[in-house]
Amino acid sequence: MITQVPAILLQAAPTTFEEGDLHQGLIIAIVGLLIVFLVLIFLSLFIASLPKVLALVGRVWPEVEEHRAISNEADDEDTEMELLAAIGFVLHTEFQRQASGGQSAK
Amino acid sequence: MDIFTEFLQTTGFASMTFGNLIMIVIGVVFIALAITKDYEPLLLVPIGMGAVVGNIPMIPGMSLSVYDSESWIITEDGTVQYIAGSVLSYLYAGVEHGIYPPLIFLGIGAMTDFSTMLSNPKLVLLGAAAQMGVFLTFFGALCLGFTFPEAGAIGIIGGADGPTAIFLAAKLAPHLLGAIAIAAYSYMALVPVIQPPIMKLLTTRKERLIRMAPPRKVSKREKIIFPVAAFLISTMIAPGAVVLLGMLFFGNLLKESMVTERLAVTARTSMIDIVTILLGFSVGASTQADTFLKPESLRIFFLGALSFAIATASGVLFAKTMNLFLKDKINPLVGAAGVSAVPDSARVVQMVGQQEDQHNFLLMHAMAPNVAGVVGSAIAAGVLWSVLT
Structure with missing residues (x-):
């Protein structure tokens, strides 16, 4: 007798869809989008403030052109x-x- | 005579199915589109040829297909025997284990200039707005009866980023990887066809004529600090994106640091080319008729198109909303570039803008949301991966 263990069986089986899951899905979608916005807002704020911070740093440690x-x-x-x-x-x-x-x- | 009959039974003609034939035709169409229409040739040619190769009927008992991976068997006497996988399965392992996409991100990072984004930080938000396509499609896929992990993998098609879509599909829904990859790359190739009607529909002529101020000069120091700081900010909030963003910003640091030019050149030329060949070919080869030609593939293609449309519309509408609060108005066409198909969607913005005003150069402005879109889609993938695993 030969028993073969396919790799796919070792992976987690996909969860099954149930009626009440739409509500949970909507929450995941909204929270996920908010996280993306949050990260990019932080990134945007950082980029906006970077020249000002560098101007201050530049007084002590001037940027070398070459x-x-x-x-x-x-x-x-x-x-x-x-x-x-x-x-x-x-x-x-x-x-x-x-x-x-x-x-x-x- | 028996040997001859046996040989005939092993030929492709004997075991060819109608599905195999359809997939071979699809592969040939991809190659033809790439060559005649110049639609993403670097991707469609390897994928198309891979689809042709993957759909030649395999000889039973021989390890030839991408799915013939290595295995261990326990024989009757209790000994464990190793069976080697097919050559294609080893190439496909890079897709299956999500190795190729981060390497492609390394190359993308090494070729991306973030200057336009650094010079106009508010345009970063357009890259976030376009990710609405990802999350609304995720919800749409749930409504169509897909499971959570499947819906997450399908939703990311709206990120318009092939490597990200493959990465997430490999992690969340490996059985849908072929369909998702083909849908993502097909729609990326069709960006010049899908986006312009939506952009024109959602903007007035007056808005399309808006000229934006030229971007300021960005210092070298800003460019060097950005990849490290952006990586820290992004992954502290969304650690799931650490693999893709780590490689993206690492590649960019190689480019901007000025001391690793050789590494940056290798990452953005030879390495990304090699990985693209392996990725495209093995993804194509994974589209075997029996795994690809299913009703769910059609639903994935439908959702993918919807996802692209929503992403484009969200970017444009968000830019219009931002204009309500801004003194220096943004040309809302630029919002469509939040879809991270770099640089195709930025080129489409330039093309549509110049149809109204020949002297309006939007390309450099569109590159800002375009690269922000790459970051945004990687974050979206990271979020979905961490939530749905």
Whole structure:
């Protein structure tokens, strides 16, 4: 004999609907909607007050326009440009030297 | 000859049912709509192909279907034997256990810019108003005889958020998951068709012409603080939303923190794409005719359409109500974007607004209730999950 236990049986069975449940359903719907509104009202109030709070904080701890990571990126870019310029200069000098060497050989 | 006859009996032609055929046609229609009409192609193509794959008749005794999950059996001699599930069942496990939706929320968070919402906080309320669709449909589903958990899972279709609908359906009514997911994504694809008539019906031309002040510049510090603070505020009140909102705001923090750009890029590109493929395909494959083609699926589709309509109407009407008290009026069309189909419903607002005034740009304003709608629908899902479990 083989007994298989399907996974679906291990889950809770759905509750059955009864006549008086509509009233309870209506309460759940209203309370649920109120909770959503409550959260978003709080969120809205927080967002509205955030600039004012940050203005106060900004007096003590001013906001830095550029972040460290961005400044590092900018530094990297500068270094890269300098490196390219140096390589360009060396190549240019070398080509000129070769060109002048070639002419003299002729 | 016997082997040949046996082989013929295992072919799809021999065991194909009329229901399978209908589902394959539906899958092909989804693919065609995505390709020809450009209706949510990133979702409809995987779902459509999944529906085609899932409705090829399976060979008895072989683990092929999404529902052939792993199991343990007790044999006659009392030993326990493990039977591996099908490949599709392992892919479907991410849907079944609600793993994919939070990962999609992570990607959404990493691609969402909350600036417009931060610059005009009163528009957040429109995202809450649109959730009326969820709760009224929940009540409507109860009236139609669905159980509480089923009604909750159906109601969330009105949140216009596919991952949220799948997440809640997997938790509350896994047997309806296929129908709910298909309804949610179908109506999301049909946002440009469903919303405009309702928006025009509920607004006057004068209202549609209202121009809104451009949003203020939001500082970087605000953007960084917001995801952490918003997460704390939301989940302290509605802890059921912790999974979805946690991932959403975590993704947004990756984007805004400036120091995790690589992670943010991965979350909003490669990762969300991979998860969308797995989610769409496995949801499509779960729509096997014998589980999907039932009268209750039709009722779910009806309730889903109703839910979208109510959500759109609630957003627009709430914006009109807010205008009674506001000095700087809101264009009530923006209320329709409280339906969290990002960014489709915001685009519809822009489109309907520009039909009246070519120079009225409502898109950026509509993005505020749009992203608030994402937060609102996740909270609604969390509330329903915690109450109905």
